[in-house]
Amino acid sequence: MISPPSPGAYAEARRRLDALAKPLGSLGRLEELAAWVAACQATCPPRPLDRVRAVILAGDHGVSADGVSAYPREVTAVMVRAFVAGVAGANCLARQHGVALRVLELGVDDDLEDLPAEVSAYHIGSSRPIDQADALTADDCREALRAGEAIAEVEIAAGADLLIIGDMGIGNTTPAAALVGASFGLRAEEVVGRGTGVDDDRLRHKTQVIATALGRVGGRAEDPFERLAALGSADIAAGVGFLCAAARSGVPVLLDGIVSVAEAAVAEDLDPGVVAWCAAGHRSTEPAQQLALDKLGLEPILDLGLRLGEGTGALTALPVLRSAVLALRELALLADLSPAS
Numbered sequence: 001m002i003s004p005p006s007p008g009a010y011a012e013a014r015r016r017l018d019a020l021a022k023p024l025g026s027l028g029r030l031e032e033l034a035a036w037v038a039a040c041q042a043t044c045p046p047r048p049l050d051r052v053r054a055v056i057l058a059g060d061h062g063v064s065a066d067g068v069s070a071y072p073r074e075v076t077a078v079m080v081r082a083f084v085a086g087v088a089g090a091n092c093l094a095r096q097h098g099v100a101l102r103v104l105e106l107g108v109d110d111d112l113e114d115l116p117a118e119v120s121a122y123h124i125g126s127s128r129p130i131d132q133a134d135a136l137t138a139d140d141c142r143e144a145l146r147a148g149e150a151i152a153e154v155e156i157a158a159g160a161d162l163l164i165i166g167d168m169g170i171g172n173t174t175p176a177a178a179l180v181g182a183s184f185g186l187r188a189e190e191v192v193g194r195g196t197g198v199d200d201d202r203l204r205h206k207t208q209v210i211a212t213a214l215g216r217v218g219g220r221a222e223d224p225f226e227r228l229a230a231l232g233s234a235d236i237a238a239g240v241g242f243l244c245a246a247a248r249s250g251v252p253v254l255l256d257g258i259v260s261v262a263e264a265a266v267a268e269d270l271d272p273g274v275v276a277w278c279a280a281g282h283r284s285t286e287p288a289q290q291l292a293l294d295k296l297g298l299e300p301i302l303d304l305g306l307r308l309g310e311g312t313g314a315l316t317a318l319p320v321l322r323s324a325v326l327a328l329r330e331l332a333l334l335a336d337l338s339p340a341s
Helices: 007-019 029-041 062-066 074-085 089-096 138-157 173-184 200-222 224-231 234-249 258-270 287-296 312-330
Strands: 052-059 100-107 162-168 253-255 278-280
Touching (some): 007 312, 029 312, 052 074, 052 312, 074 162, 089 100, 100 138, 138 224, 162 234, 162 312, 173 200, 173 234, 200 224, 234 253, 234 258, 253 258
Parallel strands (some): 052 100, 052 162, 162 253
């Protein structure tokens, strides 16, 4: 069981917020977010979030060859190259907000030898179609979990005071939705979404793929490791390991869309206490993400209809979280402004 963020620092932050020169509760959700950061740092007022680091975990998925996405699987490698070149959506937002960003591929089916070696340093391999077979072998799943832990440890050693996890992989909303369904006992019809924008025919097909996958796995899904190996992928399993390692080290994580929230659901079952160290950056258009947020007790910071992935929703929410911290740090105490009696 992972220790939670400091209850004492949280309580102190709530008292300080009530004592600031403002009407009680007038900063709305900023107050809850500020107190959460204070609790994660075990200090009040909290330190500014100046050292934010983001990692995009990329991989190909067996189901992407079966028409569950509006785009071909070759786009995954194209986007990895775009991240390295600094021209993707996540790069733009990371630059704007001073966030260190790197991309790592765990299972892209393409020759990426032209890219820096570190991009493929944790390569394991793409997943099998989840409606036909387990996505990963048990050994590959364990290796991916260890890779995610190592990736998080590198970012934490670099001084991260907040981590952001992003994703890239054509077809990845299908295993993510399946994991949410298996984690919370939901049917395929409840968790399926349009992902990159599939039409009605592909949506029906995607629903059937998820339903078949859930039926194939059956009761094995009650074990979180079995669930992850059966329905995930190397990049998703690495995301689970990443979240577990961050929570164990006491470093908070700002989640993004359906993939990172699905990872959080599995991580919480593998290592209870992970979700207390997570905040939800935004509410995406994916039904599974919304259902999982509710089940995990996470209220998203933003609701802008985003569905890009890459960590872009979390990056867009970052200034709000930073504003919450600065308000708690820099607003005057009402008692200090009151005239002397």
